[in-house]
Amino acid sequence: MDEKTSGLRKVIEDFKKAKQAEGRSRDTVAFYYENLNRIAWFLETNGMAADVHEIAVNHIRSLLVYVNTAVNRWQIGSTSSRKPGSKTTVDAYWRTFQGFFSWIDLPLPLIKKAAEACGDNYFKHVRNKAMILVFLDTGIRLGGCYSMTVNDTNPETGLATVWEKGGQDVTVHLNETAKAALKEYLALRSRFSGNSLWLKDDGTPLTKSAIQSMIRRLRKYGMDLRWTPHSFRATFAINLLRGGADTFTLQTLGGWKDLEMPRRYTRALTIEDAIRVHKKASPADRMEKETD
8 A cells, every 4th residue: 555545545445446346235334434434534533644544543542532431422412522522432333443443554665664673683673574465475474474384484485385274285476585584594594493484583383373463563654554464464465466466366475265355355445546457457558569
C-alpha cells in the first residue's frame, strides 16, 4: 500500500468493498463502515492522522477514552451518543480497529527500514533481516518458519521445505533479495552445528515464541502497526497479486490447500491495483509485442 492509496478515508472505502466482496452480511458491513467513519472523524478533528499508516497506539487509546467518557459523541445528536459509552460500545470500537488493521498489509518501505535496523548485535541483525525477508517473500506461517532446517534449505536455488499446519510439507521459494540475506546469515551460522536453521547468537535454536517476539518488536521502527507472522503472510499475498500473480500461483507459493484464502486476498485488491496489473499484462499489448 503506497502513499497514494493509504489515505484513511480511501482505505475505509476499500475495506468496505472487500467485506462486501467476501459476502459479509449487510449488518456486518454497516457495523464496520459506520464505526470506521466515526473513527476517521475523531482522528481528523483532533489532527491525529490522515494516513492509515500514521495511526499509532496513543491515537487508538485516545479514541477509546473518548468513546468511554464523552457526551454528545461524534456531534450527531443521537440518543445513544448523548451519554458516555458503555463497555460494550468501547469493545465494539476496539473490535473495529482489530478487524481493520488485520486486513491492512504492512508497507514495504517500513519493512525495509525494520530489516535494515533490527538486531542489537551483528549476528542478530543478519539473522533477523534474513528471517524478515523469508516471511515477506514466502508468506510462511510462524510454525513453518520455526520448522526450517539447514538440510532442507538450498540458498543457491532459493527453494526450502517447511512444515506447516497439520504436518503438511510445503516447498517455498526465495527470490534474489531474500536469498542473498539468507546466504549472509548461513555464512555466519556455519560456525555452529545442528540442523535448526534459526539460532541464537550462542548457537542454541530459537524457540517459536522467540521468533514471534522478534516480529512483534519491529513496531519500534515506526508506526504502531500489528506486526505478526500473519501480517507478513497478508503482505506477501497482496503484493504478489499486485505484481500480477493469479490466485492459482498464490495458492501454490503460499501453501494453501484450496483457493478460499487466495480469493479473499484477491478481493482485497482495489480497482487501481487491478489496472496496474492490467497495464503489465494486457493481452492486446502482448499481442502487438509478440507479432511485431
